[in-house]
Amino acid sequence: MSRKHRTFDTDFKLEVAKMVKDQGISVSQVCRDLKLGDAAVRRGVQQYETERLGDGKLGKPSTAEQQRIREFEQQVRDLKMARTTL
Template sequence: MTKQRQHYETAFKLEVARMIVDQGLSVAQVVKDMNIGRTAINRWIKQYRAEQQGKSGIGKPLTAELQRIRQLEQENRQLRSDNDLLKKASAFFARELK
């Protein structure tokens, strides 16, 4: 039987990372107390530290600000794509009318 993958809320990941980085708890102690995989916690810490340095890091952002930035960037890409499509369509129809 395979082990089911756990999914944790972003706020929970952020809190665990803060406990280790800011409060100085050891990773081993958190792994033991909270029954969370060491690999997952190490990823959360890496992401948290990257975000603290102003970098985007890897994976889903932990802080609300970076989540909002990623959302706006995605929306911006979509709007640019839609705008390009509309420009091409209007050029096509302008040629057809001539």
């Protein structure tokens, strides 16, 4: 008998990650309570931390505001490079 592949929306994944990081519930407890796989929860928590710290090189920005911030940071880097060449 094969397992059915489940998919979860972004809001659900965010809530699960917040349970672990912000509420201090262990990954194993969240997995038991929600009947989720350990690897999926850990991956979601890692992505949440990456986006929260602004190191989002692994994926796309999660909000329009984060995208604008990244664009401004790139402009600052470009201007600094232009200034050093003068």
